[in-house]
Amino acid sequence: MSNIKEPADLKVSSSASRRQSSKGQSVAQLTGRLERYGVLFAWIAVAILFSLLLPETFPTPSTIRLIFGTQTVILFATIGLMFSLAVGEFDLSMGSMVGFGGSMLVVLNGSHHWPAWAAVGLTLVVSFLFGCINAFLAVYIGVQSIIITLGTGTLLAGLTLAITGSQVVTGMSTSLVDAISKQFLGLPLPFYLALLLTIVAWFILQQTPLGRRMIFVQENREVARLAGLKVKRIRAGGLIATSTIAGFAGIILAGTNGAANPQSGSYFLLPAFAAAFLGSTAIIPGRFNAIGTFVAVYFLVTGITGLQYLGYAGWPEQVFYGGSLVIAVSISHLVGRHQIKGN
Amino acid sequence: MSRDIKNARPDAGSGTRKKNFAVLSLTVGIAVIASVLAPTVAANAASSTATTAGVARATAVVKAYRKVPVWKGPSATVSLAGLSGKRVVYINVSSAIPVLKYWSDHVVDLALKYGGVKVEVVDAKGSVDEANKGFAMAIATKADAVLLQAFPASLFKKQIDDAHAAGIKVITGNTGVPGDVSGGQDAEVSFDYAQVGRIVANWFVMDSKGKGKALVVSSNDVPASPTQANATVAEIKKNCPACNVIVKDVQIPQWQTSIPTLFLSTINTEPDRTYLLPIYDGQSLPGLGAIRTAGAGNKVKVGTFNATPGIVESLNDPKSGLKLDVGGHNEWWAYAGTDTIFRVLSGTAPIKNYHVGLRVFDTTNSKLIKGKDDGPWYGYTGFRGHFTALWKK
Numbered sequence: 068m069s070n071i072k073e074p075a076d077l078k079v080s081s082s083a084s085r086r087q088s089s090k091g092q093s094v095a096q097l098t099g100r101l102e103r104y105g106v107l108f109a110w111i112a113v114a115i116l117f118s119l120l121l122p123e124t125f126p127t128p129s130t131i132r133l134i135f136g137t138q139t140v141i142l143f144a145t146i147g148l149m150f151s152l153a154v155g156e157f158d159l160s161m162g163s164m165v166g167f168g169g170s171m172l173v174v175l176n177g178s179h180h181w182p183a184w185a186a187v188g189l190t191l192v193v194s195f196l197f198g199c200i201n202a203f204l205a206v207y208i209g210v211q212s213i214i215i216t217l218g219t220g221t222l223l224a225g226l227t228l229a230i231t232g233s234q235v236v237t238g239m240s241t242s243l244v245d246a247i248s249k250q251f252l253g254l255p256l257p258f259y260l261a262l263l264l265t266i267v268a269w270f271i272l273q274q275t276p277l278g279r280r281m282i283f284v285q286e287n288r289e290v291a292r293l294a295g296l297k298v299k300r301i302r303a304g305g306l307i308a309t310s311t312i313a314g315f316a317g318i319i320l321a322g323t324n325g326a327a328n329p330q331s332g333s334y335f336l337l338p339a340f341a342a343a344f345l346g347s348t349a350i351i352p353g354r355f356n357a358i359g360t361f362v363a364v365y366f367l368v369t370g371i372t373g374l375q376y377l378g379y380a381g382w383p384e385q386v387f388y389g390g391s392l393v394i395a396v397s398i399s400h401l402v403g404r405h406q407i408k409g410n
Numbered sequence: 411m412s413r414d415i416k417n418a419r420p421d422a423g424s425g426t427r428k429k430n431f432a433v434l435s436l437t438v439g440i441a442v443i444a445s446v447l448a449p450t451v452a453a454n455a456a457s458s459t460a461t462t463a464g465v466a467r468a469t470a471v472v473k474a475y476r477k478v479p480v481w482k483g484p485s486a487t488v489s490l491a492g493l494s495g496k497r498v499v500y501i502n503v504s505s506a507i508p509v510l511k512y513w514s515d516h517v518v519d520l521a522l523k524y525g526g527v528k529v530e531v532v533d534a535k536g537s538v539d540e541a542n543k544g545f546a547m548a549i550a551t552k553a554d555a556v557l558l559q560a561f562p563a564s565l566f567k568k569q570i571d572d573a574h575a576a577g578i579k580v581i582t583g584n585t586g587v588p589g590d591v592s593g594g595q596d597a598e599v600s601f602d603y604a605q606v607g608r609i610v611a612n613w614f615v616m617d618s619k620g621k622g623k624a625l626v627v628s629s630n631d632v633p634a635s636p637t638q639a640n641a642t643v644a645e646i647k648k649n650c651p652a653c654n655v656i657v658k659d660v661q662i663p664q665w666q667t668s669i670p671t672l673f674l675s676t677i678n679t680e681p682d683r684t685y686l687l688p689i690y691d692g693q694s695l696p697g698l699g700a701i702r703t704a705g706a707g708n709k710v711k712v713g714t715f716n717a718t719p720g721i722v723e724s725l726n727d728p729k730s731g732l733k734l735d736v737g738g739h740n741e742w743w744a745y746a747g748t749d750t751i752f753r754v755l756s757g758t759a760p761i762k763n764y765h766v767g768l769r770v771f772d773t774t775n776s777k778l779i780k781g782k783d784d785g786p787w788y789g790y791t792g793f794r795g796h797f798t799a800l801w802k803k
Binding site for chain 2: 237
């Protein structure tokens with residue numbers, strides 16, 4: 068009897084286990100999706116919330132222009148920063164590079180009357196070379212990048228004050244300012260450039276062997292080296308890309324303001340790191356990725372713009388910025404831990 | 411006919427009564443309406459008169475400050491005998507801020523040149539801890555005085571007490587209110603930030619003809635900012651009861667990221683709030699860029715303070731929206747700072763308010779803005795002679 072019953076019991080138990088397993092899989096899928104698209108959903112939710120609260124003013128083309136048109140420097144800086152973070156390096160000189168890039172451009176073009184193309188070109192070359200110095204010291208000499216870039220960033224901030232004489236510098240050619248401020252479909256040129264950079268970064272990180280190698284290097288440098296990857300070259304490339312793009316962000320900043328404040332770059336450091344880490348919780352959780360970064364930057368800008376529309380400037384913005392980062396990273400961490408336990 | 415007349419009489423009498431009643435009703439109605447409206451009309455008339463008077467007062471202030479500043483400084487002399495060889499530790503909130511560096515550089519030169527006083531600058535890099543170190547250094551090296559620049563004295567109560575206990579005098583610079591020594595310091599030498607706030611307010615009242623809406627953007631992490639912002643609001647209320655003003659606080663680390671969105675948010679949400687009044691032109695710089703990029707230069711007017719070379723030139727760029735930049739004469743302040751050092755070191759009573767020269771730069775006189783050296787823009791160097799005449803060897 069028992070022999071006859073056993074298969075039936077087993078059947079029931081196996082079917083229940085399948086149901087449970089399928090239910091577990093659905094929950095896991097749902098949590099996975101929530102994790103992947105959490106920041107994107109939050110962005111949409113924030114946009115809908117402010118649209119409901121401010122139906123007359125928030126869901127308008129001018130708000131869209133404001134959100135996408137005013138924070139492109141942060142997007143440039145963050146995408147640039149992502150390249151070094153994606154290979155496990157911290158570049159704290161990035162903010163100073165933004166300030167230096169803008170100041171150098173204005174000094175060359177405004178004070179020394181260099182042609183715009185030459186000033187832009189030399190600024191980018193210097194940004195690139197500065198990235199090479201960071202890379203040499205961090206990768207080939209072996210000093211931790213967080214320490215070495217803290218030093219080089221401070222050095223660069225000093226050099227910025229030196230080349231500007233600690234003054235706001237101006238005198239950029241009108242044609243250059245006009246070119247950088249040029250509008251297409253209601254949005255300034257830098258937005259499209261930042262969008263293009265995001266797509267290029269996405270392509271490199273997600274669609275090329277180089278991107279895969281960068282992930283291996285970030286995950287485990289030693290294993291990557293033993294697997295035959297050129298770890299040093301990849302790490303150096305990440306730091307050089309961050310510096311060069313930060314210099315370009317400085318060019319955009321100076322072009323937008325029509326002047327360069329030698330102090331301005333340092334204020335981009337923390338927002339860029341916050342956006343990069345927030346971006347790493349989205350789309351491809353746990354990895355610094357371009358689309359996640361794009362979503363994170365504009366989620367933050369949308370939230371802050373909405374708060375300003377409601378009349379809250381100043382401290383509420385900081386609370387939103389910091390709170391979003393803490394909540395997103397914590398949830399991502401908890402979900403990740405839950406998934407590991409589930410597996 | 412007679413019948414007609416007869417018949418007509420009662421009709422005529424009734425018509426007259428009706429007419430009389432109508433006239434009476436009309437009169438009473440008018441009287442009632444008049445009695446109801448009169449206070450409103452009178453109030454409107456009074457308000458209109460008040461607005462007109464306020465705009466006239468505001469215009470007079472702006473016109474006065476468009477002119478070359480004049481000497482309203484002290485006449486009491488100070489003896490420099492015995493000052494040579496004395497030492498002052500000058501704690502600068504940040505030598506990376508252009509104007510602060512300018513002031514400290516000039517005070518170093520002037521104090522040495524005229525009084526033989528050695529001024530040593532400590533760059534606090536924005537850190538209270540570094541400033542504390544400056545005090546400790548002054549006490550350890552037995553300096554004669556400390557000049558604490560652009561830090562609120564209230565943050566350094568213990569350090570000021572310690573300095574006093576060591577026989578060191580403490581001067582503060584640019585904390586907001588000239589001569590305000592409520593923090594326990596011996597002297598305070600400051601631009602008159604309240605007056606700056608009033609000038610900005612009066613320009614707004616004048617330009618908007620007494621019916622504008624303004625956004626004042628303070629930066630309360632800078633000690634003088636609340637003084638200036640409060641003065642702007644109070645002056646607007648005084649000279650333009652019909653005007654509307656709100657204040658928001660955006661602090662230094664957020665200038666680059668928040669000011670552009672704040673400016674454009676205001677333009678989008680309140681298109682009639684057309685006057686944006688950030689406290690400092692350095693604070694406004696990212697916002698001017700955003701206005702330019704958004705093509706909103708004809709929708710708003712930006713009024714601010716400092717006339718910083720490199721920013722004030724935007725007065726000539728209509729796309730930026732900058733229409734007013736009040737300037738404070740930086741060299742004049744450096745002389746005032748040096749004079750305060752001499753007075754404190756010599757035991758002479760400090761001057762409460764030097765009335766350091768201020769000048770309005772707007773679109774009517776923006777042609778004065780030429781070159782990187784801002785001294786000539788003010789058209790007055792007479793303060794040099796006045797100060798040196800006060801300093802008796």
